[in-house]
Amino acid sequence: MELLLYTALFAPLVGSLFAALFGASPKTLLTGVVTSLLLGVSLVASTILLVFVISSGQFVHVEMMTWITAGDLYIPFGFIVDQISVTMMMVVTLVSTVVHVYAIGYMDHDKGFNRFFSWLSAFVFSMMVLVMSDNFAGLFIGWEGVGLCSWGLIGFWYKKESATWAANEAFIMNRIADLGMLIGIFLIYWNTGTLQYHEAFAAMPALETATLVWIGIFLFVGAMGKSAQFPLHTWLADAMEGPTPVSALIHAATMVTAGVYLVVRSHELYALIPNVGLFIASLGTFVAIFAATMALVNRDIKRVIAYSTLSQLGYMFAAAGLGAYWVALFHLMAHAFFKALLFLGAGNVMHAMSDELDPFKMGALGKTMKGTMILMTLASVALAGIFPLAGFFSKDLILEVAFIDGHYIIYTVLLLTAGLTAFYSFRIIALIFHGEDRHTSLGFHPHEAYKFMLIAVTPLAILAVIAGALQGSYYEYVTLLLPSTEYHIHSSLVYWTMTIGTQLFVIASIIFAYKKYMSKSVKVPDGTSAMEKSFFYKLLINQYYIPYFYEEYLVKPYRELSTVFWKQVDQKIVDATVDSIANVIYHTGENTRNMQSGNLSTMLKWMVAGLVALLSLAVVFGLATRHSDEIMLILSGLGV
Amino acid sequence: MMEIGLNHYLILSTILFSIGLIGVMRRKNLLMLFFATEILLNSVNISFAAISHYYGDLTGQMFAFFVIAIAASEVAVGLGLLIVWHKRHNEIDLDLMSTMKG
Amino acid sequence: MFEAIAFYLFAFLTIVMFYITVTTSQALYALSALAAGMIFISAFFFILGADFLGAVQIVVYSGAVMALYAFGMMFFDTTRDVKEKKGNKYLITGLATLAAILVVVIVSAPLIGENISAYYPMTEGAGNTQEIGMVLFTKYLVPFELAAVMLLVAMISGIVLAGKKMDLSLTLMSDREIIEMREEKNKKVLL
Numbered sequence: 003m004e005l006l007l008y009t010a011l012f013a014p015l016v017g018s019l020f021a022a023l024f025g026a027s028p029k030t031l032l033t034g035v036v037t038s039l040l041l042g043v044s045l046v047a048s049t050i051l052l053v054f055v056i057s058s059g060q061f062v063h064v065e066m067m068t069w070i071t072a073g074d075l076y077i078p079f080g081f082i083v084d085q086i087s088v089t090m091m092m093v094v095t096l097v098s099t100v101v102h103v104y105a106i107g108y109m110d111h112d113k114g115f116n117r118f119f120s121w122l123s124a125f126v127f128s129m130m131v132l133v134m135s136d137n138f139a140g141l142f143i144g145w146e147g148v149g150l151c152s153w154g155l156i157g158f159w160y161k162k163e164s165a166t167w168a169a170n171e172a173f174i175m176n177r178i179a180d181l182g183m184l185i186g187i188f189l190i191y192w193n194t195g196t197l198q199y200h201e202a203f204a205a206m207p208a209l210e211t212a213t214l215v216w217i218g219i220f221l222f223v224g225a226m227g228k229s230a231q232f233p234l235h236t237w238l239a240d241a242m243e244g245p246t247p248v249s250a251l252i253h254a255a256t257m258v259t260a261g262v263y264l265v266v267r268s269h270e271l272y273a274l275i276p277n278v279g280l281f282i283a284s285l286g287t288f289v290a291i292f293a294a295t296m297a298l299v300n301r302d303i304k305r306v307i308a309y310s311t312l313s314q315l316g317y318m319f320a321a322a323g324l325g326a327y328w329v330a331l332f333h334l335m336a337h338a339f340f341k342a343l344l345f346l347g348a349g350n351v352m353h354a355m356s357d358e359l360d361p362f363k364m365g366a367l368g369k370t371m372k373g374t375m376i377l378m379t380l381a382s383v384a385l386a387g388i389f390p391l392a393g394f395f396s397k398d399l400i401l402e403v404a405f406i407d408g409h410y411i412i413y414t415v416l417l418l419t420a421g422l423t424a425f426y427s428f429r430i431i432a433l434i435f436h437g438e439d440r441h442t443s444l445g446f447h448p449h450e451a452y453k454f455m456l457i458a459v460t461p462l463a464i465l466a467v468i469a470g471a472l473q474g475s476y477y478e479y480v481t482l483l484l485p486s487t488e489y490h491i492h493s494s495l496v497y498w499t500m501t502i503g504t505q506l507f508v509i510a511s512i513i514f515a516y517k518k519y520m521s522k523s524v525k526v527p528d529g530t531s532a533m534e535k536s537f538f539y540k541l542l543i544n545q546y547y548i549p550y551f552y553e554e555y556l557v558k559p560y561r562e563l564s565t566v567f568w569k570q571v572d573q574k575i576v577d578a579t580v581d582s583i584a585n586v587i588y589h590t591g592e593n594t595r596n597m598q599s600g601n602l603s604t605m606l607k608w609m610v611a612g613l614v615a616l617l618s619l620a621v622v623f624g625l626a627t628r629h630s631d632e633i634m635l636i637l638s639g640l641g642v
Numbered sequence: 643m644m645e646i647g648l649n650h651y652l653i654l655s656t657i658l659f660s661i662g663l664i665g666v667m668r669r670k671n672l673l674m675l676f677f678a679t680e681i682l683l684n685s686v687n688i689s690f691a692a693i694s695h696y697y698g699d700l701t702g703q704m705f706a707f708f709v710i711a712i713a714a715s716e717v718a719v720g721l722g723l724l725i726v727w728h729k730r731h732n733e734i735d736l737d738l739m740s741t742m743k744g
Numbered sequence: 745m746f747e748a749i750a751f752y753l754f755a756f757l758t759i760v761m762f763y764i765t766v767t768t769s770q771a772l773y774a775l776s777a778l779a780a781g782m783i784f785i786s787a788f789f790f791i792l793g794a795d796f797l798g799a800v801q802i803v804v805y806s807g808a809v810m811a812l813y814a815f816g817m818m819f820f821d822t823t824r825d826v827k828e829k830k831g832n833k834y835l836i837t838g839l840a841t842l843a844a845i846l847v848v849v850i851v852s853a854p855l856i857g858e859n860i861s862a863y864y865p866m867t868e869g870a871g872n873t874q875e876i877g878m879v880l881f882t883k884y885l886v887p888f889e890l891a892a893v894m895l896l897v898a899m900i901s902g903i904v905l906a907g908k909k910m911d912l913s914l915t916l917m918s919d920r921e922i923i924e925m926r927e928e929k930n931k932k933v934l935l
Binding site: 646650651652654655656657659660661662665669673674676678680687689691694700703704706707710711712714718723724734 | 762789809841895898902
Binding site: 598599600601602603606607610 | 669737
């Protein structure tokens with residue numbers, strides 16, 4: 003079992019290092035194949051571990067080696083496979099393997115082919131460290147590792163200015179949040195004396211509530227950065243600068259869910275402070291509807307899908323905040339499948355349309371890209387939450403949780419968001435695949451993606467469909483660790499009204515979207531229509547002017563401050579001090595050089611001066627030696 | 643004041659020594675520099691002889707004796723070099739003799 | 745009393761002479777003043793009872809050394825005034841005085857501390873010259889011989905440096921070569 007754990011953990015690392023050997027060479031297909039195979043190995047290992055955990059209900063806990071022992075602090079490199087982490091492992095390895103195979107086709111003509119796979123496998127390794135670690139320090143290592151690999155992958159086309167800027171923005175925002183997380187970790191260590199999960203959580207009920215609230219808040223700040231909750235959300239939309247497989251893996255299925263994982267892992271903590279949980283849930287709900295509104299009008303298909311991710315993350319946090327941790331984890335799992343599927347399909351579309359992103363310039367692509375159309379439609383249906391696909395079982399469950407606990411505001415907002423989700427998802431589908439052909443006149447000649455790419459993506463599609471059916475067995479095994487609150491609405495009338503009402507609402511939104519965007523009067527908007535001039539449109543398409551606000555009021559003053567510190571403090575004070583020390587020595591040398599003038603008269607003068615100096619020294623020392631006793635007396639009187 | 647003691651001779655020697663040093667530092671002409679050096683040597687001779695007389699020891703006079711011998715040979719060599727230089731450059735100004743600059 | 749008068753007189757004269765040597769702008773005046781100063785210093789030696797030393801001072805210093813300087817002066821243009829350095833007067837005087845005082849202090853420190861004892865005491869009755877002879881040829885024999893060698897070396901170096909046409913050696917040439925050389929010279933003169 004330990005061997006399986008190490009295999010699952012280190013296979014991606016081996017793949018990454020192997021691909022890194024070829025980093026500077028032109029594309030070699032071998033790197034893609036080897037890394038995908040190694041990820042497949044990791045997937046197999048994770049599956050076996052899953053079966054083991056389900057069947058025996060036991061953990062697999064190893065301590066690989068000690069990392070830090072300093073005084074009372076003891077931090078090992080330890081890994082644990084329990085129900086939570088094995089779920090995450092499955093999700094991560096499955097989506098990663100699919101994405102790797104897909105990327106062999108997607109990055110076909112890219113010069114940085116080998117480098118891409120190295121970064122991608124390194125990312126998977128960091129994510130595995132994150133989810134498999136058994137203490138907060140290991141979690142943090144993985145946390146930073148995924149941040150780094152995400153930076154490398156978003157800025158993969160580093161010659162593009164916008165890509166490097168987006169990568170920096172993502173990394174810096176994550177770092178800001180990591181400060182909060184570090185403070186949380188410090189507080190945990192300070193108060194409980196250990197960073198191991200089970201020991202820390204065992205010690206927590208004995209702490210004061212105020213301390214626990216602070217720990218909870220700070221840890222959640224870290225989760226806010228990673229999972230792009232408001233106000234640290236702007237990086238997620240800009241992260242679409244990276245290649246589409248990156249968006250599929252990182253910004254749909256794995257990195258952004260790390261925040262949710264953290265909250266779920268710390269469920270024992272958050273169970274003790276329900277007020278913080280309520281705050282988390284409210285923030286999550288706010289983000290859900292906030293992101294959904296921004297996706298309504300956006301003209302970039304990847305950005306729409308990114309906002310959709312943001313919205314669904316809000317759902318997950320809402321569930322976690324309300325105490326339904328297993329529901330949050332389940333939605334995380336289902337969401338990973340259909341969102342990755344959606345991204346990969348969008349990647350196909352982009353590839354076909356030579357990286358064009360505006361759906362208004364597409365249209366009637368369903369005729370040439372049947373496979374992609376089917377996949378994306380499936381994913382969108384799952385996302386909308388239509389029975390019997392996966393989304394229904396996870397999203398609607400969250401709605402039920404909100405309703406049962408009596409948080410009607412949260413329930414209403416989430417319901418509304420579900421409608422909006424359906425609308426914007428199918429807006430995109432309609433604009434791309436149906437309606438009039440707008441792309442041929444603009445000079446695009448689309449073609450379907452490689453067959454193997456479509457085949458690689460099929461497992462995701464299958465899972466998106468059937469994941470709902472796994473809910474029962476999932477519940478069985480995960481609640482061995484997580485609190486097992488069953489959410490039953492007692493009155494079946496209310497239950498059925500709710501369920502059917504939700505479905506009808508969602509289906510109505512879908513039909514509305516189809517009608518609006520499949521009609522023949524859809525044109526490429528050029529800024530003149532009444533809709534584009536309206537206030538709400540402008541507000542939404544500029545993302546509520548939040549990026550503008552950050553740029554004007556945060557980035558610019560900070561840059562000014564940095565320039566002041568650089569020019570005034572660093573150059574004028576620090577450098578000047580160091581330089582002046584050197585200058586003193588240099589000028590002393592220059593001036594004393596004149597002593598050797600070659601002029602005998604001057605040198606004779608110097609000789610006499612030197613003579614006087616030495617003679618006075620001789621006299622002084624002679625006198626001191628003669629009267630040394632009295633001198634010692636005086637010195638001892640002074641206390642030397 | 644009437645009684646000449648060792649101190650008188652020592653003071654005299656001091657005065658002559660400082661005159662010699664002033665000459666050494668002031669003179670630009672090399673020959674004049676040599677003259678000043680002679681003054682230095684003589685002042686020291688006086689002081690040696692005086693101490694030897696007042697303490698009844700002959701060592702001072704021996705020393706002065708050898709100083710005279712050495713001064714003589716030094717003058718011979720020094721003048722020889724001076725003459726060679728003068729033949730080459732036709733002047734013996736110290737400020738113009740600064741080829742050994744640092 | 746005579747001693748006092750003699751001392752002060754000769755002291756005054758010596759200081760004046762040496763002062764002239766150091767400050768005058770005429771080279772000849774400096775030379776003459778230096779010679780005079782040497783003589784007056786020998787007077788001090790006689791006052792102190794160092795007869796041999798005084799005699800040597802006159803013979804060697806005023807005689808040989810000053811003669812050497814006088815011959816050397818003939819090479820240079822003595823009608824020109826000697827230029828002086830424009831140095832800082834006070835600095836020079838101050839430095840010189842300080843140095844002098846310090847030297848004397850150091851030299852006389854054993855005297856003040858009365859740590860001095862006579863190594864080669866003077867014997868009563870014998871003349872100064874005899875005593876010097878006794879000490880010179882017994883205790884100071886080696887320095888004496890070395891000084892002799894050194895004087896020889898100085899003499900040779902003086903001749904070599906100042907002489908001209910030293911490549912021909914009359915004593916080593918045969919008679920015939922000397923006659924040939926003479927005829928060559930005559931030819932040049934006649935033609």
